[in-house]
Amino acid sequence: MKNQLEISGVKEECGVFGIYDIDGKDVAPSVYYGLCSLQHRGQESCGIVVSDTKGPRGNISYHKDLGLVGEVFKEENLSRLHGDLGIGHVRYSTTGASTRENAQPLVLNYIKGTLALAHNGNLVNAEQLKEELVYGGAIFHTTTDSEMIAYFIARERVHTASVEEAVLRTARKIKGAYGLVIMSPRKLVAVRDPFGLKPLCLGKRDNAYVVASESCALSAVGAELIRDIEPGEMITVTAEGIRSNKELQQKERAHCIFEYIYFARLDSRMDGVKVYDARIRAGRALAKAYPAKADMVTGVPESGLTAARGYAMEAGLPFEAAFYKNSYIGRTFIKPTQQERESSVRLKLNVLESVVKDKRIVLVDDSIVRGTTMANLIQMLKGAGAKEVHVRISAPPFLYPCYYGTDVPSNDQLIASSHTEEEIRQMIGADSLGYMKIEDLQTMVGDMGICKACFDNRYPIDPGK
Missing domain, CATH: 3.40.50.2020 (Rossmann fold)
Structure with a gap:
């Protein structure tokens, strides 16, 4: 979020970041630096979730709070986040109040284990989705539309063989703009809305794959930009490598022009265009x-x-x-x-x-x-x-x-x-x-x-x- 002392009256959105180091190295410091480079996209709250894929299943730890990245993460709490898989989020609220409960990534414990989600965007069918979930017995702990996405993924996961299939089924339900980074204990999933309204890119550093809202976050952690994640594309990273699924793709594109006018950092590159x-x-x-x-x-x-x-x-x-x-x-x-x-x-x-x-x-x-x-x-x-x-x-x-x-x-x-x-x-x-x-x-x-x-x-x- 640009604060009130800045000159423009238009606020930013959010920033998402994810990394899986297949060699097993701790990623929390990289998530931290990635979020620092995305700070311009949201200044209300931030969070990091990590998983140790080599340890017991569901061994997920996290920390999040209101404030800037440098305020929320001190050496003592960052040093407690051990794992080779992690996601992070910086938030400016466009849906839901600015409260600690609404800070992301969201973390859910459900029958299949643990799920964490970071979301940049806004859904236009949030009210209908919430009504469906409420009548199904869901109890909400936040006021964000991101929680609905997480709930639907968790619900679909019960009936599917993999978390990525659950993400695909959920993506067919939701309407709006989204750059999503989802983490299960041993998988990193990133998906971009079919119109490409929200940016999302893919990078690589040694044997680690990185996804982020902007390429400047890749540079901050020493990763090389591979390419933009395409509109309607889902990327899955596991210990075996990376997979792409383009079932959600369509011909029409609608990239947000204000990313280029104002939102994105000057040193970023989005969809082949230098900002x-x-x-x-x-x-x-x-x-x-x-x-x-x-x-x-x-x-x-x-x-x-x-x-x-x-x-x-x-x-x-x-x-x-x-x-x-x-x-x-x-x-x-x-x-x-x-x-x-x-x-x-x-x-x-x-x-x-x-x-x-x-x-x-x-x-x-x-x-x-x-x-x-x-x-x-x-x-x-x-x-x-x-x-x-x-x-x-x-x-x-x-x-x-x-x-x-x-x-x-x-x-x-x-x-x-x-x-x-x-x-x-x-x-x-x-x-x-x-x-x-x-x-x-x-x-x-x-x-x-x-x-x-x-x-x-x-x-x-x-x-x-």
Whole structure:
């Protein structure tokens, strides 16, 4: 989750990680480093579950809690997690409250043994699934849709020969977006939703296989990216090696475009596209669509910097750092009221007056949600002597909610849903305003199928009521 002191108002999803070291080496430190590299995807809670596949069946240990990875895992609790198979999760809640009970991975003890599950995504048929389980006698310990997935896998496992068959049967029931990493005492299973809404990739380090939400997590543990797990593909890792099952695959794809605009880390590669390059292309497209007579280009740290660099390249203007970011303002400074949030922005960012004084500036960011933070930044720039501030946004206006695990605020909080672009320009105090054109989004990622429902109201999976 990006905290309230950051500039964008759109929250991240979650991050998942899994590793099986067939040589029998302890994997908890690797899961820890993998989660650290995925911290940008969720800051509310985290957890690690490990299994000793060479020991007694069901010898699973775990630790999870609210907080950042470095806060939850100290040497004393990490050193107690012994096993050659492990999964981990960092969470931002899009379904279910931010409580310790909702921290993942979820761990179930059932008639066939132990099952652990980590989930990135959101189900659109969660209510129907929960009703079926409740009438079947299930008792829920969390308020997440992830628990329903775990329950269905456990229930199906009673009637199947393997955990992967139970996962396949469950995947046919659930509708929505998911990147799932599942662990039984001696198997690692990863499955991606058929549309590819959520990212998932596969890597290898010596004789260990690794799966993660982003390739940056593979690099963090010294693993080499083999490939992305395909939409609708299930990967199973056992002591004998790796197997792939593509029974869930379909032709239509709908990769979340906001992974490339904002969510993913700059050094990640997703579905063959380098995230850094995609954001540079976004900035270039903005410069072509909305040129400005200006002296310099700058970006809002950190969310707008790469697109700003692309804008500057295309426009032939110098790219300058206009803000100093105070990296030591942590989550303890998150304030609940709007007035306190606005004050906190000034603690987080300061304007470099010598850079902006008497300059016409193009200011690039990835989104305008409520508009208050952008208005604050423009006021700060002009207060430091900037002549003009021309705002360019590397995403189209947010107009519709996301049902697949991205926390786009409700319509009444989206400034673009009730105001024209000219009204927004006046409200934030910009000299001009330009949003990324919807038709230019495709230039970021080439010819891959994308989901852009939060911009155009075209949902690849019917969200129902």
